[in-house]
Amino acid sequence: MSGSVLITGGAGFIGSHLADELLRHGYRVRVLDSLVPQVHGPDADRPAYLDPEVELIKGDVRDPAAVQKSLVGTDAVFHFAAMVGVGQSMYEIERYTSVNNCGTAVLLEAMAQARGDRKLIVASSMSIYGEGRYRDGSGAYYDNVMREVGQLQRGKWEPLLGESEPLIPVPTPEEKAPSLASVYALSKYDQERMALIVGGCYRIPVVALRFFNVYGTRQALSNPYTGVLAIFASRLMNGNPPRIFEDGRQQRDFVSVHDVVTACRLALEVDQQKQQLFNIGSGANISVLQVLERFCQVLDMDSIEPEITGSYRAGDIRHCFADITSARDVLGYAPRVNFEEGLRELAGWL
Numbered sequence: 001m002s003g004s005v006l007i008t009g010g011a012g013f014i015g016s017h018l019a020d021e022l023l024r025h026g027y028r029v030r031v032l033d034s035l036v037p038q039v040h041g042p043d044a045d046r047p048a049y050l051d052p053e054v055e056l057i058k059g060d061v062r063d064p065a066a067v068q069k070s071l072v073g074t075d076a077v078f079h080f081a082a083m084v085g086v087g088q089s090m091y092e093i094e095r096y097t098s099v100n101n102c103g104t105a106v107l108l109e110a111m112a113q114a115r116g117d118r119k120l121i122v123a124s125s126m127s128i129y130g131e132g133r134y135r136d137g138s139g140a141y142y143d144n145v146m147r148e149v150g151q152l153q154r155g156k157w158e159p160l161l162g163e164s165e166p167l168i169p170v171p172t173p174e175e176k177a178p179s180l181a182s183v184y185a186l187s188k189y190d191q192e193r194m195a196l197i198v199g200g201c202y203r204i205p206v207v208a209l210r211f212f213n214v215y216g217t218r219q220a221l222s223n224p225y226t227g228v229l230a231i232f233a234s235r236l237m238n239g240n241p242p243r244i245f246e247d248g249r250q251q252r253d254f255v256s257v258h259d260v261v262t263a264c265r266l267a268l269e270v271d272q273q274k275q276q277l278f279n280i281g282s283g284a285n286i287s288v289l290q291v292l293e294r295f296c297q298v299l300d301m302d303s304i305e306p307e308i309t310g311s312y313r314a315g316d317i318r319h320c321f322a323d324i325t326s327a328r329d330v331l332g333y334a335p336r337v338n339f340e341e342g343l344r345e346l347a348g349w350l
């Protein structure tokens with residue numbers, strides 16, 4: 001394939017891997033990124049990992065002039081510029097709403113004015129689901145129930161969850177109704193909806209990809225709100241025991257950034273005019289405790305004893321992992337990186 005692609009937020013963790021993936025497949029890549037100091041350091045320089053072939057425009061996605069300039073000559077847009085992190089979104093409410101919602105609004109307005117038939121692929125999040133889907137012994141499904149159980153538990157841990165959990169977590173499909181529990185989740189939902197509504201009106205084909213727990217190299221290690229693997233890595237490297245919330249049996253879907261960017265490229269290349277939503281995960285569930293065990297094995301740090309806090313982290317859900325049937329069927333997506341392999345790559349980068 002060929003063509004010119006804009007990635008907003010393309011100097012960050014997932015966006016920069018996507019730039020590599022697109023360059024490998026013959027695309028020209030332009031990045032619009034504000035190089036926020038929290039991620040890129042006080043001098044906000046071009047990151048060394050960004051391929052020299054990438055054209056970098058330093059600018060804010062909320063700045064119409066920067067966005068209009070970035071769109072010139074492009075055939076498709078990936079919208080990744082966003083504030084990420086559930087906990088942080090609950091006290092930086094204005095900043096999350098401004099960057100995530102207004103940034104998307106500015107981009108959509110510019111795309112609508114520029115016309116053309118650029119496809120837009122929006123990075124969304126499993127946080128939209130809140131609690132994942134469950135079933136009971138009889139096979140009946142339940143949505144949005146475990147959080148209530150969890151809320152009763154918050155602050156006074158009792159062994160109702162864990163071994164004796166009343167419901168069995170099952171993969172969560174795209175049809176599950178949203179249950180928004182943080183400003184971050186709300187902003188991601190707004191991004192999706194706004195893109196789908198505006199896209200529908202201006203004939204911009206839109207694909208929203210709901211990423212699950214993405215891990216890999218280049219994920220910021222210094223940000224305490226980043227993914228759990230990066231947090232574990234930075235604690236282990238600083239000689240601190242990793243901290244586990246709840247009992248460590250909460251389950252997530254850890255997906256390698258390499259699989260995620262393959263999914264992004266497939267979403268770009270799929271021949272589709274309709275608006276679409278896809279879960280992008282590994283399709284496998286694993287507990288946080290198992291994640292830590294495997295990571296410690298890969299790092300040869302098996303003797304480290306984690307601190308199991310038993311308490312809920314504010315805003316957390318119990319379990320959520322992806323049903324990736326739609327992405328498999330429509331995009332031809334098939335996750336390839338096995339977890340140990342991904343962990344070894346991460347360990348080698350630290």
Ligand code: UD2
Nearest residue numbers: 086125126127226227228231243244245250288313316317
């Ligand atoms: C949230 C978002 C997800 C994505 C991600 C970004 C939800 C439901 N999901 O995922 O969409 O934006 O954040 O990072 O809001 N944990 C520990 N010890 C730690 C840190 C975390 O035990 O030091 C646990 C945490 O309680 C949770 C699991 O690890 O059960 C995963 O936490 P996370 O912050 O990596 O991601 P998660 O699933 O909250």
